[in-house]
Amino acid sequence: MSQTTENRVKERVVVIAPGRGCYNKEELGYLARLHPDKQDFIADIDSYRRACGQSAIAALDGESKYSFKLHTPGENASALIYACAMADFMDIDRERFEIVAVTGNSMGWYIALALAGALDAEGAIGVINTMGSMMADGLIGGQLIYPEMDDKWHKDDAKSALIDSVIAQVNQTEGCALFTSIFLGGYRVLAGNEAGLKLAESLLPSLEDRYPMRLYNHGAFHSPLLGAISERGKRELPESLFRKPAIPMVDGRGQIWTQYSTDTHKLWDYTLGHQVLEPYDFSKAVAVAVKEFAPDRVLVLGPGNTLGGPVAQSLIDINWFGWADKASFSAGQAEDPRMLALGMESQRSAALKQK
Incomplete structure (x- = not known):
């Protein structure tokens, strides 16, 4: 690594946001442990949640024991996961990496909107917390x-x-x-x-x-x-929250949204309509993202690494990075990791700027 920061060619990366189910027992304390410098960001989320009568994510993250009853309901899990993923995204080394596109799995689409700037900070927690809390009074299916x-x-x-x-x-x-x-x-x-x-x-x-x-x-x-959830989301979350993204986004159909072509009405309608009611093809989203943007690596945000396997499997399916099967993926990762999971301590430091 003899090149200086000034003349180093940045690596192109696609960033992938996780969905529900990735903040588990092992991730308890993720924010406190890895992001003690994000107190203002976390405080803004908790201010919003206090106004909704909800528990602070700082307190949830700081619990002494992990609780399925406390940490897995959507009204808590969604905001926790968003905070962890967004905090990881903030720490990506922008001197080394150029983020060429973002995508996400399921709830990770809402996070991708925030990563790309299609939702500002207030809009992001508004959308994520609102949609995550829709079934607080009882799950539908x-x-x-x-x-x-x-x-x-x-x-x-x-x-x-x-x-x-x-x-x-x-x-x-x-x-x-x-x-x-x-x-x-x-x-x-x-x-x-x-x-x-x-x-x-x-x-x-x-x-x-x-x-x-x-x-x-x-x-x-x-x-x-979830027809009623979609209708309620459209009533409670106005189109004015949505903006053109600063970074291209790939949705759960494999459609690309760019800063040049995005119709914000269609983005609002997709996010609260089709995305809620129709199958989410995460495999296609990953395939389109790498085929269209040709990244040198993919970065999978934390918390946890439950999404690492599905990302690798999606890339193996199209023989990306020369990965033809599980064995060649494992060998390739051991030699030169093309997928960096920020929720894994062994890979995290390779993606983040030094604090």
């Missing part, structure tokens, strides 16, 4: 996750066909509803009502003593069951 890949992290067509057939069978059963919610790398996330999820759990063969896995405190995101 739920989600489960199931693999559709083999041991090499290749898409398994037989598993995909099985999932599709289960969805069809469940929806032919009276009182049951089941939908694809997220295409998540080598996994499929399904959303449904309780009857539909229970039937699906009985029809999907058990794998690895883990799957099908119900996602705790998750509603039926990205499905028609």
Whole structure:
């Protein structure tokens, strides 16, 4: 590294924001431990939440023990995850990296809007906290996750066909509803009502003593069951909150939003309409982001690293970075990490400016 800062060519990076389910026991204290210099940013979030009668994220992050009851409900998890991810984003070394695009998984789309400047700081916590709190009085449906890949992290067509057939069978059963919610790398996330999820759990063969896995405190995101949530979001969150992004964004359909072409009405309508009601294709978002913006690396924001596998699987599917399977991904990462997960202590320092 003999080049000076002045003449160093910056590496191009795509930044990926996580969704729900990434702030777990191991992440407790993430803000206090890694971002003690972000007190003003955190205080602004907590000021907003106090006005809503909600717990401060500083207090939630500072709890002595992790609690499913306290840390996983949407009204708390969403703001916590946003604060951790945004704080990580603030610390990316801009002298080394040029951020050429952002995307995110599920709730990570709201975070991506903030990263790109399509929502200002007040608008970001407004959208994230409002949408995250919509089911505080009771969840609408739920989600489960199931693999559709083999041991090499290749898409398994037989598993995909099985999932599709289960969805069809469940929806032919009276009182049951089941939908694809997220295409998540080598996994499929399904959303449904309780009857539909229970039937699906009985029809999907058990794998690895883990799957099908119900996602705790998750509603039926990205499905028609959230029609009332979409309508309420549009009533409570005005179009005026949305702006043209300063950094290109890739959404859950693989559509690109740029500073030159974004129609803010369409962005508001997508975010609170299609994005809430239709499947979120995270795999496609990742594929489009790297194909269109040709990054040297991808940076996955914390907290945690639950998104690392799905990102790698999405890249393996298109043979990006020369990753043809799980083994070549692991070998490549050991030699020269093309994916840096900021939630992993071993990779974090390579992406961040020195404090």
